[in-house]
Amino acid sequence: MKVKACRHSRLPFHDIHEECGIFGIFNHPEAANLTYLGLYALQHRGQEGAGICSSDGKTLFIEKAIGLVADIFSEKRLKRLPGNCAVGHNRYSTAGGGGLKNVQPLLANYSLGSIAIAHNGNLVNAEQMKEQLETEGAIFQSTSDSEVVLHLIARAKSDDPYERITEALRKVSGAFSLLFLRESELIAVRDPHGVRPLSIGRIDGTYVVASETCAFDLIGAEYIRDIEPGEMVVINHNGLRSIKALQSAKKAFCIFEFIYFARPDSYIFNNTCVNTIRKELGRQLARESLVDADIVIPVPDSGVPAAIGFAEEGKIPFDFGLIRNHYIGRTFIEPKQSIRHFGVKIKLNPVRDLLQDKRIVVVDDSIVRGTTSKKIVKMLREVGGAKEVHMRICSPPTVGPCFYGIDTPTRQELIASSHLAEEIKKYITADSLSYLSLEGLKGMVPDPGDYCTACFDNNYPIMFPKESLEQMELLFT
Numbered sequence: 001m002k003v004k005a006c007r008h009s010r011l012p013f014h015d016i017h018e019e020c021g022i023f024g025i026f027n028h029p030e031a032a033n034l035t036y037l038g039l040y041a042l043q044h045r046g047q048e049g050a051g052i053c054s055s056d057g058k059t060l061f062i063e064k065a066i067g068l069v070a071d072i073f074s075e076k077r078l079k080r081l082p083g084n085c086a087v088g089h090n091r092y093s094t095a096g097g098g099g100l101k102n103v104q105p106l107l108a109n110y111s112l113g114s115i116a117i118a119h120n121g122n123l124v125n126a127e128q129m130k131e132q133l134e135t136e137g138a139i140f141q142s143t144s145d146s147e148v149v150l151h152l153i154a155r156a157k158s159d160d161p162y163e164r165i166t167e168a169l170r171k172v173s174g175a176f177s178l179l180f181l182r183e184s185e186l187i188a189v190r191d192p193h194g195v196r197p198l199s200i201g202r203i204d205g206t207y208v209v210a211s212e213t214c215a216f217d218l219i220g221a222e223y224i225r226d227i228e229p230g231e232m233v234v235i236n237h238n239g240l241r242s243i244k245a246l247q248s249a250k251k252a253f254c255i256f257e258f259i260y261f262a263r264p265d266s267y268i269f270n271n272t273c274v275n276t277i278r279k280e281l282g283r284q285l286a287r288e289s290l291v292d293a294d295i296v297i298p299v300p301d302s303g304v305p306a307a308i309g310f311a312e313e314g315k316i317p318f319d320f321g322l323i324r325n326h327y328i329g330r331t332f333i334e335p336k337q338s339i340r341h342f343g344v345k346i347k348l349n350p351v352r353d354l355l356q357d358k359r360i361v362v363v364d365d366s367i368v369r370g371t372t373s374k375k376i377v378k379m380l381r382e383v384g385g386a387k388e389v390h391m392r393i394c395s396p397p398t399v400g401p402c403f404y405g406i407d408t409p410t411r412q413e414l415i416a417s418s419h420l421a422e423e424i425k426k427y428i429t430a431d432s433l434s435y436l437s438l439e440g441l442k443g444m445v446p447d448p449g450d451y452c453t454a455c456f457d458n459n460y461p462i463m464f465p466k467e468s469l470e471q472m473e474l475l476f477t
């Protein structure tokens with residue numbers, strides 16, 4: 001998480017852009033190569049930059065850069081990462097960047113040796129901890145909240161490395177799925193609420209840890225289990241040891257991982273298939289808001305499983321009425337005046353033959369600001385020739401920003417925080433608009449009480465420090 005001055009105020013504020021993917025492996029002759037593949041599978045969790053830190057048992061080596069995993073890691077670069085253990089990190093693309101200094105893993109030396117950290121999530125008290133540490137003389141290299149954890153570890157008193165990490169993590173709150181690499185061990189920790197996913201797998205008699213199981217599939221590893229909320233798992237030459245490091249708290253798995261963020265082929269939060277949940281969300285949406293239509297189309301890729309579920313349940317033909325260009329680079333230059341609505345056209349294009357004069361149901365995972373839906377509806381009518389466009393969203397209205405690691409804008413920018421569905425329907429110029437109900441969403445996930453649904457009901461499970469709350473009120477109400 002980056003700390004910056006918010007444009008609405010001169011108060012320092014946590015920029016909310018920290019969706020990330022992490023991967024770690026212990027005692028494998030191809031540690032760096034497999035970490036590279038793991039990060040490649042987790043690329044959807046972050047595209048700004050990536051890094052790998054490896055260990056040969058004595059020394060830690062690090063390579064990181066801005067860009068996509070496959071562009072950063074050449075064979076030559078991977079050869080500069082010797083050793084049998086490694087951790088890797090994909091960082092989410094932020095509007096303002098953040099630069100190389102924030103690309104993880106972050107590597108530091110302290111009194112017990114070297115340690116690298118790879119973090120997925122957001123700490124809600126990072127700003128306060130950072131201020132306190134700076135007052136005490138700490139010098140920060142990055143503007144990332146994860147560095148706070150390294151400083152706290154360095155300052156902790158115990159000679160026991162696990163107790164040090166535990167002591168540090170007891171001082172922070174928020175969402176953290178963490179990997180640490182030491183000279184001869186890999187340590188994984190998940191916050192007491194288990195906000196972000198983190199799973200353990202097995203390959204060639206050793207262990208791997210990853211944000212999502214799609215990383216295991218690519219390297220041929222077998223899923224074993226999730227790291228439990230509050231659990232620390234130490235993997236070294238003595239095997240795998242589980243430590244109950246952090247006090248139990250109410251589980252708060254991020255429900256948005258199921259809706260949008262995780263890959264559909266992954267199994268997260270106690271081995272639940274993301275694709276299956278998304279399809280069920282689509283089915284439930286159809287039960288709640290079916291409409292007479294000729295065709296159901298998804299907004300690819302995130303709307304695909306839900307649209308299939310919707311079409312199956314509603315007994316309406318399904319097809320790919322919008323084609324997505326998968327090769328859009330981050331540096332694409334948009335022409336200024338000449339081509340209107342270029343933003344969405346560069347990504348999506350309608351198949352006129354399927355849509356001409358049809359009544360269309362378009363299924364997407366969420367509406368954030370409303371810009372995408374508005375452009376899609378317009379494009380389906382003007383280019384696709386649609387007769388009617390019915391927008392169906394397989395999540396409830398997004399009314400609250402996420403402080404735990406999903407990239408959402410401020411409350412004012414979330415269209416549903418200040419507008420009713422009927423008003424949003426008019427804004428996006430759809431013939432009808434329906435969202436999935438919160439009850440409907442909860443009814444489709446196992447153990448519904450175990451989820452954070454703050455973005456849909458403003459029910460924030462992890463409290464901010466008092467000072468931050470005041471900031472939040474200033475900034476968001």
Ligand code: AMP
Pocket residue numbers: 260299302364365366367368369370371372373406407408
């Ligand atoms: P908007 O145009 O702001 O309403 O954005 C809605 C689109 O953004 C939908 O098509 C979603 O699939 C996508 N989306 C939702 N959440 C996120 C996120 N955290 N990061 C990037 N895209 C998102």
